[in-house]
Amino acid sequence: MRTGEVADRAGVNIQTLRYYERRGLLAEPPRSPTGYRDYPGSAVAVLRFVKRAQELGFTLTEVEELLELADGGPASCDAARHLAETHIVELERKIADLEQMRASLGALVATCQRPRAARTCALLDALSDDVPLTQVQR
Amino acid sequence: MRTGEVADRAGVNIQTLRYYERRGLLAEPPRSPTGYRDYPGSAVAVLRFVKRAQELGFTLTEVEELLELADGGPASCDAARHLAETHIVELERKIADLEQMRASLGALVATCQRPRAARTCALLDALSDDVPLTQVQR
DNA sequence: CTTGACCCGGTACCTCGGTACGGGGTCGAT
DNA sequence: ATCGACCCCGTACCGAGGTACCGGGTCAAG
Numbered sequence: 141m142r143t144g145e146v147a148d149r150a151g152v153n154i155q156t157l158r159y160y161e162r163r164g165l166l167a168e169p170p171r172s173p174t175g176y177r178d179y180p181g182s183a184v185a186v187l188r189f190v191k192r193a194q195e196l197g198f199t200l201t202e203v204e205e206l207l208e209l210a211d212g213g214p215a216s217c218d219a220a221r222h223l224a225e226t227h228i229v230e231l232e233r234k235i236a237d238l239e240q241m242r243a244s245l246g247a248l249v250a251t252c253q254r255p256r257a258a259r260t261c262a263l264l265d266a267l268s269d270d271v272p273l274t275q276v277q278r
Numbered sequence: 279m280r281t282g283e284v285a286d287r288a289g290v291n292i293q294t295l296r297y298y299e300r301r302g303l304l305a306e307p308p309r310s311p312t313g314y315r316d317y318p319g320s321a322v323a324v325l326r327f328v329k330r331a332q333e334l335g336f337t338l339t340e341v342e343e344l345l346e347l348a349d350g351g352p353a354s355c356d357a358a359r360h361l362a363e364t365h366i367v368e369l370e371r372k373i374a375d376l377e378q379m380r381a382s383l384g385a386l387v388a389t390c391q392r393p394r395a396a397r398t399c400a401l402l403d404a405l406s407d408d409v410p411l412t413q414v415q416r
Numbered sequence: 417c418t419t420g421a422c423c424c425g426g427t428a429c430c431t432c433g434g435t436a437c438g439g440g441g442t443c444g445a446t
Numbered sequence: 447a448t449c450g451a452c453c454c455c456g457t458a459c460c461g462a463g464g465t466a467c468c469g470g471g472t473c474a475a476g
Contacts, residue, residue, distance in 0.1 A: 144422065155465050158425090163463095174472060176423055185402045192405040196372055197335035200463070206379075209386060210401035212394035220390040220397070224383040231380045234334055235373055241344075242369045245362040248347060252358040256350035259358070263348035264323045267330040282452065293435050296455090301433095312442060314453055338433070 141179045150187035157187070165190060165204055197234065233268065240266035279317045288325035295325070303328060303342055335372065371406060378404035 147154045157177075160166040166186060169179045186207065193203045206227065213220030241263060248261040285292045295315075298304040304324060307317045324345065331341045344365065351358030379401060386399040 142423075153465065154423090156463090159464060172423095172472095174423085175425095176472080182402075189402050189405055192375060194463090195335045196375060197333050206401060209383065210399050212397045212399060213386060213390065215394060217390040221387050224386045224390070228380055228383050228387075231376050231383070235376045235380070237330060237334060238369050238373045238376070242366055242373070245347065245366050245369070248351060248362045249359050249366075252351065252355040252362070256353060259350045261348050261350060263344060264320075264327050267327055280453075291435065292453090294433090297434060310453095312453085313455095314442080332433090 141181060141183070143177050143179070146179045146183050146187070149184045150191070152187055152191065157183075160187075160190065163200060163204075165200060165207065237267050240268075279319065279321070281315050281317070284317045284321050284325070287322045288329070290325055290329065295321075298325075298328065301338060301342070303338060303345065375405045378406075 143154050143157055147157055157166060161168055166183060169177045169183065172178055189207070189210075190200070190203050193206060194200075198206065205223065208214075209220070209224055209227070213223060244261055244263040244266045248259055248263075251258070251260045281292050281295055285295055295304060299306055304321060307315045307321065310316055327345070327348075328338070328341050331344060332338070336344065343361065346352075347358070347362055347365070351361055382399055382401045382404045386397055386401075389396070389398045
């Protein structure tokens with residue numbers, strides 16, 4: 141598949157493919173005799189994964205690690221497991237925070253018929269604020 | 279509370295406070311007679327919320343909307359509910375994706391003793407891959 | 417065999433979200 | 447009264463993640 145088609149299907153700019161290739165996120169595809177890149181279909185899945193992972197708050201560097209894990213991870217089982225478990229902890233923290241936010245917004249929906257000041261929306265308290273150096277008064 | 283203390287407690291740079299103030303994310307605090315900003319304790323919570331929301335993939339513009347909701351949302355109940363529900367849908371999509379990712383990494387941990395090619399890690403398939411209508415840019 | 421759409425590499429430029437710098441005023445402990 | 451730490455505003459600069467532009471080659475339908 142050529143650059144333009146891959147970019148279209150993944151919903152990204154063509155230049156982005158070349159940028160990711162430079163960054164090492166996207167493997168260099170084989171070339172046609174005239175130098176055109178010829179991508180495997182899986183490239184589209186990789187691109188979509190990258191874009192979605194970004195929307196979930198991962199940097200490209202983190203995405204790179206995740207892609208390595210998607211490929212089976214480090215040769216050593218210990219290393220692979222350790223890396224995966226680190227990411228699992230992070231994922232669970234994100235999930236917990238998002239669920240708290242959802243709950244807060246749900247409460248707002250349930251109380252929005254009240255005047256604004258009387259509505260319930262604890263969004264600010266929804267996120268796990270690890271490392272509170274001092275007690276925050278709210 | 280003065281700028282430096284707020285910044286310290288929230289774990290951000292002082293310049294960031296002023297930047298958020300310019301962006302309208304952080305309300306302009308009252309000033310001392312000599313012009314020093316005097317923040318309420320709640321400013322720290324706002325800052326922490328902003329930073330965490332960013333790690334969850336929200337842009338500052340989205341965070342601004344969330345902060346409005348945290349404050350009770352639009353005066354109209356219909357408008358408030360609609361805005362909140364839109365965000366709830368988004369949150370649920372994020373949660374679902376993160377849970378899929380967690381499951382994939384869990385499977386990797388369970389199979390990492392196998393040779394790499396035989397390990398299970400469907401990370402690439404983990405994310406809901408409806409074609410994005412608009413691109414992420416950050 | 418031409419014409420429009422597409423691809424190449426290289427380099428310049430853009431947005432977002434900050435962060436640093438500079439020149440000057442203020443606070444409070446000594 | 448002075449000195450270090452802190453604050454003010456304005457403006458310049460930075461890193462991440464792209465995006466655009468250029469001059470040139472390629473492909474395929476007419």
